Amino acid sequence: MSRFWSPVVQTLTPYVPGEQPQIQRLVKLNTNESPYGPSLKALQAITNSTNEDLRLYPDPEGLALKQAIADLHGLDPKQVFLGNGSDEVLAHVFQGLLKHDDPILFPDITYSFYPVYCKLFGIEYKTVPLNNLFNIQIEDYRISNGGIIFPNPNAPTGSPLERKSIEGLLAHNGNSVIVIDEAYVDYGTESCIPLLRGATCPENLLIVHTLSKSRALAGLRVGFAVGHPALIEGLERVKNSFNSYPLGRLAQTGAIAAIQDQAHLKTTSLKVIQTRERLLKQLQLLGFKTVPSTANFIFTSHPARSGEDLYQSLRKRGIIVRHFNLPRIKDYLRITIGTDQQCDELVSALQDIFKD
Numbered sequence: 612m613s614r615f616w617s618p619v620v621q622t623l624t625p626y627v628p629g630e631q632p633q634i635q636r637l638v639k640l641n642t643n644e645s646p647y648g649p650s651l652k653a654l655q656a657i658t659n660s661t662n663e664d665l666r667l668y669p670d671p672e673g674l675a676l677k678q679a680i681a682d683l684h685g686l687d688p689k690q691v692f693l694g695n696g697s698d699e700v701l702a703h704v705f706q707g708l709l710k711h712d713d714p715i716l717f718p719d720i721t722y723s724f725y726p727v728y729c730k731l732f733g734i735e736y737k738t739v740p741l742n743n744l745f746n747i748q749i750e751d752y753r754i755s756n757g758g759i760i761f762p763n764p765n766a767p768t769g770s771p772l773e774r775k776s777i778e779g780l781l782a783h784n785g786n787s788v789i790v791i792d793e794a795y796v797d798y799g800t801e802s803c804i805p806l807l808r809g810a811t812c813p814e815n816l817l818i819v820h821t822l823s824k825s826r827a828l829a830g831l832r833v834g835f836a837v838g839h840p841a842l843i844e845g846l847e848r849v850k851n852s853f854n855s856y857p858l859g860r861l862a863q864t865g866a867i868a869a870i871q872d873q874a875h876l877k878t879t880s881l882k883v884i885q886t887r888e889r890l891l892k893q894l895q896l897l898g899f900k901t902v903p904s905t906a907n908f909i910f911t912s913h914p915a916r917s918g919e920d921l922y923q924s925l926r927k928r929g930i931i932v933r934h935f936n937l938p939r940i941k942d943y944l945r946i947t948i949g950t951d952q953q954c955d956e957l958v959s960a961l962q963d964i965f966k967d
C-alpha cells in the first residue's frame with residue numbers, strides 16, 4: 612500500500628494467473644497450455660524474422676495478420692481486431708463496448724478475469740448462475756443488460772452451447788453487445804464465426820480468439836476479435852489511445868504462419884480430444900464426477916476428498932492442476948489435458964492418493 616496509489620488502484624483485486632513453476636520436473640496441468648509445440652512453420656517464420664529489421668517498429672495495423680485471419684474464417688480484414696493476447700483484446704472490449712449505464716451479464720462461474728476488468732474500468736455487472744449441472748441456461752440472459760459475455764465452451768467447466776442457442780439470444784438482445792470468448796473452441800465446440808460472414812453479420816456480436824491454447828503459442832501473446840466493422844473500429848479507437856504497437860514483428864510473422872498451418876492445429880487438437888476421452892474414463896473408474904467437456908481441460912470432483920486436499924496431494928507428487936477457492940466450485944479441480952504420458956502420471960498419482 613502507498614498513499615500515492617490512485618483511489619481505483621487501492622480497491623483492485625488483480626487476477627492471479629496459474630503458477631508457472633521454475634522446477635522443470637513438474638507435470639504442469641494447470642494453465643491449459645498445449646502439451647505439443649507450436650507449428651514448426653511458425654517457429655521457422657520467427658527465426659527468419661529475427662534480423663536487423665527488429666530496429667524498425669512493426670506494422671501498427673498488423674494488416675498481413677488481419678488478412679490471414681480474414682482468409683481463414685471467410686471474413687473481411689475490417690472485421691478483425693488484434694491484441695497482445697486475448698486478455699488485452701478483452702480489456703479493450705470491456706472498456707470500449709461493455710461500459711454502459713446498465714450492468715453487464717456473465718455466468719457466476721466463468722473466466723475469473725471478467726470481474727477484474729469490471730472493477731478496473733468501473734463497470735457494473737450481474738452474475739447469472741449456471742444450473743446444477745454447471746450449464747449456461749441461455750434463456751436466463753433475456754433480461755435488460757449493458758452487454759453479455761461468456762466463454763464458449765465455458766471455463767473452467769468446459770461445457771459448450773450450440774450456435775443455435777446463441778442465435779436465439781441474439782434475436783432477443785438487439786440493444787447491447789454479445790461477446791463470445793472462444794478460447795477453447797477448437798476442441799469440439801461449434802464456433803459462432805459463420806454468423807459474421809457476409810451482409811447478414813449482426814451489428815452486436817463479437818467473437819474473441821487466442822493463439823495461446825490450441826495454437827500452442829501462449830508465450831508469443833497473440834489474440835484477436837472478429838465482428839462487425841463498426842465494433843472493430845470502436846476497439847481500434849481504444850487501442851490507438853493506449854498502445855499503437857501491441858504486437859511485435861516476431862509475434863505478427865509467427866502468428867501469420869501459425870494461422871495458415873491448419874494441418875498442425877487439426878492433428879494436435881484431435882490428439883488432445885482423444886486423450887481427454889481416455890482420461891475421462893480413467894477418472895470415472897477412480898470415482899470422479901466430471902462435467903462433460905469440449906475444452907482442453909476437464910472439471911472434476913471426488914465425493915470422498917475436498918478440492919484443496921486433492922490439489923495439495925497432487926502437488927506433493929509433482930503434479931500441478933488448478934483449484935479455485937470459490938464457494939460453488941471449491942471441491943473441483945480443473946485439469947489441463949496433457950500428453951497421454953502426463954495424464955497417465957496424473958492417474959498413477961491419484962491411485963496412490965486413494966490407496967491411503
Ligand SMILES: *Cc1c(COP(=O)(O)O)cnc(C)c1O
Pocket residue numbers: 643695696697698699722762766792794820821822823829833834
Ligand atoms: C486463456 C484464456 C484467455 C486468455 O488468453 P491469452 O490470449 O493468453 O491472453 C481468454 N479467455 C479465456 C476463457 C481463457 O481461458
